[in-house]
Amino acid sequence: MESATVFNIQKFSLDDGPGIRTVVFLKGCPLRCAWCANPESQRRAPQLEWKESACVGCGACCAAAPDAPVVEHGGRRHVDVRGLRGDTDQAQAAVRACPTHALTCIGETRTTDEVLRVCLQDKPFYDDSGGGVTLSGGEALTWPDFCLELIGRLREEGIDTCLETEGHVAPEVFRRIAPQLDHLLMDLKHVDPARLEAHVGADGQLMLANLRWAIAQGLDVLPRTPVVPGFNDDERDARAMARWLRDAGAARVQLLPFHNFGESKYALLDMPYTLRGATGLHPEDLEGFRQVYLSEGIEAFF
Numbered sequence: 001m002e003s004a005t006v007f008n009i010q011k012f013s014l015d016d017g018p019g020i021r022t023v024v025f026l027k028g029c030p031l032r033c034a035w036c037a038n039p040e041s042q043r044r045a046p047q048l049e050w051k052e053s054a055c056v057g058c059g060a061c062c063a064a065a066p067d068a069p070v071v072e073h074g075g076r077r078h079v080d081v082r083g084l085r086g087d088t089d090q091a092q093a094a095v096r097a098c099p100t101h102a103l104t105c106i107g108e109t110r111t112t113d114e115v116l117r118v119c120l121q122d123k124p125f126y127d128d129s130g131g132g133v134t135l136s137g138g139e140a141l142t143w144p145d146f147c148l149e150l151i152g153r154l155r156e157e158g159i160d161t162c163l164e165t166e167g168h169v170a171p172e173v174f175r176r177i178a179p180q181l182d183h184l185l186m187d188l189k190h191v192d193p194a195r196l197e198a199h200v201g202a203d204g205q206l207m208l209a210n211l212r213w214a215i216a217q218g219l220d221v222l223p224r225t226p227v228v229p230g231f232n233d234d235e236r237d238a239r240a241m242a243r244w245l246r247d248a249g250a251a252r253v254q255l256l257p258f259h260n261f262g263e264s265k266y267a268l269l270d271m272p273y274t275l276r277g278a279t280g281l282h283p284e285d286l287e288g289f290r291q292v293y294l295s296e297g298i299e300a301f302f
């Protein structure tokens with residue numbers, strides 16, 4: 001039986017595909033987008049978080065994990081969450097020893113059986129609302145065998161399946177899995193491969209090629225664009241993306257205005273947040289941006 005690192009199973013989601021859905025979040029992502037709202041999803045292995053406001057600097061974590069690396073913040077010495085995998089004995093000992101729950105572990109290894117059991121709990125809601133289960137991340141397709149097995153078992157149960165993906169995955173893997181799904185929510189972050197590479201640290205050609213292939217196959221694909229200040233929020237960006245979509249055969253796109261709700265998570269993980277101070281966008285800020293798509297024959301909505 002396949003297993004993967006799962007960091008959240010969120011029930012009653014209304015934003016991740018049709019109807020009421022359970023979203024299974026898998027850890028691991030090949031991209032490093034500066035605007036990532038789930039930085040805890042990037043590393044594949046379970047990892048520790050440290051909550052500064054809860055830490056009293058007692059040192060119990062260091063004593064319980066004597067081989068773990070240590071850092072100091074504001075005079076408080078504690079185990080270094082960046083230097084210790086969350087699934088090691090040292091990490092687990094440190095978490096157990098912390099009297100204030102300042103240390104927690106994000107992600108745990110779960111089998112398809114365990115995840116399916118949770119998903120089945122809400123089947124009546126899926127049936128009533130036209131919903132189902134969505135695989136997300138991170139990049140869920142970094143766990144291709146787990147995804148294939150879980151999708152197959154969900155389908156056996158008559159449950160609708162959806163995948164949220166950046167599309168940064170080997171074409172042979174993508175082409176094996178994508179047709180098994182009822183819906184695909186695929187990122188289109190930009191259409192300039194060099195810009196993609198510079199801003200997300202990954203092969204932009206690969207993402208674009210997979211999205212183009214999925215559309216050409218007639219799969220139920222909803223392209224989605226996170227609109228990020230200074231990256232792709234210019235109306236020239238909108239025109240380039242709208243024309244790319246039209247040429248690829250897409251008719252619509254969902255625009256996801258940048259928000260900084262994930263900023264506080266970076267501190268928990270002791271990671272730098274490079275968009276600190278950037279202002280969140282709202283649909284009303286992007287009406288001109290949206291109109292560009294409409295003028296190119298692409299239905300753009302929020």
Ligand code: SF4
Nearest residue numbers: 055056058059061098
């Ligand atoms: S055990 Fe918890 S409260 Fe004590 S130093 Fe470590 S993280 Fe802080």
